[in-house]
Amino acid sequence: MLTKIKVSLSIILAVSIFMSHDINAENLEHNARITGDSYEVFVDGEWQEIVIKGVNMGMAKPGTFPGEAGIVYDEYFSWIEDIAQMNANVIRVYTLHPPDFYKALYDYNSQSNTPVYVMHGFWLDEDNMHIEKDAYNEVLMQEFMQDAEHIINAVHGNAKIEVTPGKASGTYQHDVSPYVIGWIFGTEWDPDFVMDTNTRHNDETSYDGNFYRTENASPFETWIARQLDFISTYEYETYANLTPMSFTNWVTTDILDHISDASEDDDAVGVDPNAIALQGMMQDVGQFASYHIYPYYPEFLNHEPDYIEYVDHRGEKNNYAGYLNALMEVHDMPVLVAEFGVPASRGLTHRNPFGWNQGFLDEEETGKIVERLYEDIIAENYIGGIIFTWQDEWFKRTWNTMDYDESHRRPFWSNAQTNEQQFGILSFDTLKIKLDGDLDAWDNAPLYEKDDGVLQGMRVDHDERFLYIRLDYDKDFTGSFKLPIDVVPNQGNTMLDDVTMAHGIEFYIDINEAESRVWVDDYYDFYKIQYGHQLEMIEVDNPLENDSGHFNPIHLTLNREVYLPHLDETLPFESYETGLLQEGIADPEHADYNSLNDYQWNKEEGWIEIRLPWMLIGSRDPSHRTFNGNIAEGDLETAVNVDGIFLGALAIEDDAVVDSFPRISDGELSPMEMFTWDEWDLQEYEPRLKHSYEVIKDLFDRY
Numbered sequence: 210m211l212t213k214i215k216v217s218l219s220i221i222l223a224v225s226i227f228m229s230h231d232i233n234a235e236n237l238e239h240n241a242r243i244t245g246d247s248y249e250v251f252v253d254g255e256w257q258e259i260v261i262k263g264v265n266m267g268m269a270k271p272g273t274f275p276g277e278a279g280i281v282y283d284e285y286f287s288w289i290e291d292i293a294q295m296n297a298n299v300i301r302v303y304t305l306h307p308p309d310f311y312k313a314l315y316d317y318n319s320q321s322n323t324p325v326y327v328m329h330g331f332w333l334d335e336d337n338m339h340i341e342k343d344a345y346n347e348v349l350m351q352e353f354m355q356d357a358e359h360i361i362n363a364v365h366g367n368a369k370i371e372v373t374p375g376k377a378s379g380t381y382q383h384d385v386s387p388y389v390i391g392w393i394f395g396t397e398w399d400p401d402f403v404m405d406t407n408t409r410h411n412d413e414t415s416y417d418g419n420f421y422r423t424e425n426a427s428p429f430e431t432w433i434a435r436q437l438d439f440i441s442t443y444e445y446e447t448y449a450n451l452t453p454m455s456f457t458n459w460v461t462t463d464i465l466d467h468i469s470d471a472s473e474d475d476d477a478v479g480v481d482p483n484a485i486a487l488q489g490m491m492q493d494v495g496q497f498a499s500y501h502i503y504p505y506y507p508e509f510l511n512h513e514p515d516y517i518e519y520v521d522h523r524g525e526k527n528n529y530a531g532y533l534n535a536l537m538e539v540h541d542m543p544v545l546v547a548e549f550g551v552p553a554s555r556g557l558t559h560r561n562p563f564g565w566n567q568g569f570l571d572e573e574e575t576g577k578i579v580e581r582l583y584e585d586i587i588a589e590n591y592i593g594g595i596i597f598t599w600q601d602e603w604f605k606r607t608w609n610t611m612d613y614d615e616s617h618r619r620p621f622w623s624n625a626q627t628n629e630q631q632f633g634i635l636s637f638d639t640l641k642i643k644l645d646g647d648l649d650a651w652d653n654a655p656l657y658e659k660d661d662g663v664l665q666g667m668r669v670d671h672d673e674r675f676l677y678i679r680l681d682y683d684k685d686f687t688g689s690f691k692l693p694i695d696v697v698p699n700q701g702n703t704m705l706d707d708v709t710m711a712h713g714i715e716f717y718i719d720i721n722e723a724e725s726r727v728w729v730d731d732y733y734d735f736y737k738i739q740y741g742h743q744l745e746m747i748e749v750d751n752p753l754e755n756d757s758g759h760f761n762p763i764h765l766t767l768n769r770e771v772y773l774p775h776l777d778e779t780l781p782f783e784s785y786e787t788g789l790l791q792e793g794i795a796d797p798e799h800a801d802y803n804s805l806n807d808y809q810w811n812k813e814e815g816w817i818e819i820r821l822p823w824m825l826i827g828s829r830d831p832s833h834r835t836f837n838g839n840i841a842e843g844d845l846e847t848a849v850n851v852d853g854i855f856l857g858a859l860a861i862e863d864d865a866v867v868d869s870f871p872r873i874s875d876g877e878l879s880p881m882e883m884f885t886w887d888e889w890d891l892q893e894y895e896p897r898l899k900h901s902y903e904v905i906k907d908l909f910d911r912y
Contacts, residue, residue, distance in 0.1 A: 259298060264599045293317070297325070298326055332395075390452070397457060437496075469775050470507070476507070504561045544592065642795075643794070653669065664680070691718065697836055728763070765787045
């Protein structure tokens with residue numbers, strides 16, 4: 210037994226009982242190592258250098274949260290196969306997956322000449338971290354050590370793990386340890402968690418373990434060294450194996466100082482990988498630093514002068530490459546970008562000065578941006594990068610939309626407005642209506658239909674992501690259209706273009722030659738209610754009043770005020786209009802496909818097809834027909850379940866309504882027809898490789 214582990218907590222001493230026999234350096238096994246600045250794997254009796262070309266893989270699919278471990282063998286095998294064909298060589302997982310993942314990996318690699326490797330994570334209980342804010346908390350430590358043993362045993366095909374809510378379990382009997390080439394401990398560290406740990410344990414500055422040591426380190430860095438030592442010691446004692454080691458870090462807790470940041474969170478504390486030194490046999494295996502690095506967050510990346518003015522290997526200004534360069538310079542070990550990417554989402558959350566935004570990018574654009582970022586990573590001498598992420602994750606939330614949905618129902622529908630759900634290379638979607646005029650796709654009976662007048666028919670349908678509307682009209686008509694929508698009973702505006710509505714309407718769609726958009730009733734405008742009336746961060750020009758007659762463009766917030774200390778300047782509150790509609794085809798197989806397209810208007814044939822993200826029209830959970838309720842008099846979580854929604858249409862020419870669905874009598878639109886749909890828990894979808902896949906495949910083929 211090794212005897213050098215010295216951990217102050219009694220619980221660690223009690224749990225650190227390793228099931229081993231005496232092992233010496235002569236029979237140590239390792240299939241990966243770090244030599245200088247290179248990552249190497251042992252293949253056919255010799256060490257070969259590899260560049261990490263990876264993709265992260267979470268544990269969720271539609272209809273499940275990650276802790277439900279709902280992905281099955283056939284899905285895993287198919288995904289691994291697609292990842293390999295994308296020319297990736299590494300999959301990173303954050304924690305223990307169900308046995309089917311390891312079986313699928315084993316089966317795929319057994320029949321492939323080129324294996325797919327794994328960098329395996331060790332997750333920590335984030336709830337405990339946020340509540341206790343103490344890394345040395347005994348409950349957190351005990352759970353971590355149990356999970357770490359489970360993961361190491363599972364990787365070696367030697368585990369039978371009992372069912373625990375929120376975690377994978379089962380019998381693990383496929384030894385995939387030859388393909389596990391790196392351990393990555395932990396998660397993106399909350400700055401308060403780090404700072405509180407440092408304050409509470411200010412005497413914990415040194416550690417002398419079997420494989421890792423610290424001296425004059427921070428208490429948090431010392432705590433990390435203890436966890437790394439636990440992982441390596443357990444694997445060594447139990448399986449005579451050691452694996453290159455790292456821990457997760459991100460820009461928020463890096464070791465750089467930024468003159469453009471004045472926040473209390475984004476640059477408040479650092480966690481230094483250099484503070485942890487290797488000793489013993491681990492010196493022959495190696496460690497590397499791992500960072501999650503995106504081009505748009507934290508905000509100081511967009512303003513730091515050294516980054517904004519940095520000239521990359523192309524001869525172009527590039528804040529992402531500028532940050533990569535600065536970070537590499539302060540590390541004494543190889544560095545991996547363990548997460549990077551941009552989402553193919555309609556929703557937008559952060560902007561980058563060069564257009565590499567968090568959202569409002571189509572699928573091909575995301576592939577090209579990922580290509581560019583990876584080229585920067587390699588040009589700045591990193592050992593590689595791991596794209597975030599393989600599959601779309603419907604359970605995710607984004608800070609500027611999370612107040613407008615039902616958190617417990619997120620996995621059951623696809624929110625196009627929440628970009629965190631759309632980072633994947635693999636999409637899950639139905640895309641029932643392709644905005645291509647195919648009438649056969651509309652299998653619902655018409656909501657309206659008539660033989661006379663301008664308007665001829667209106668159909669409505671839905672899937673897990675969109676509400677679809679088709680309007681057929683006389684092709685000789687050259688005017689515009691407004692489509693009123695009533696989603697909440699007993700409120701809304703009752704006047705639109707001098708036409709009295711029998712229903713109060715919360716939205717209307719405006720389709721015209723100049724700029725089409727969706728408008729929202731001022732009394733139902735969740736953006737203005739939250740940031741204007743409640744938080745008083747933006748100006749509002751009128752008091753909240755039901756049936757006020759006011760409609761507003763639909764906005765989402767991007768940034769609150771940002772103070773730049775190096776310029777002594779405050780950037781104003783920032784939002785963008787998410788209700789603007791983009792015209793074009795939405796068929797992924799069409800040459801003109803753009804995943805951001807919202808409507809198609811065929812004037813020659815006389816039809817319009819529209820798709821609206823559910824959240825854009827106030828739905829908190831379309832799978833249960835749940836919408837925002839009277840949020841003006843309640844709060845942002847006020848919700849109502851409806852039987853359906855009511856829709857109509859106005860044809861407008863020369864500023865006058867010339868036809869309508871339903872008919873107008875004495876200046877009043879008759880009661881509109883209701884569209885309803887069945888509630889669902891098991892939604893329909895089809896896996897689909899996004900257009901980014903081929904771009905990334907070509908990228909990885911070059912490295």
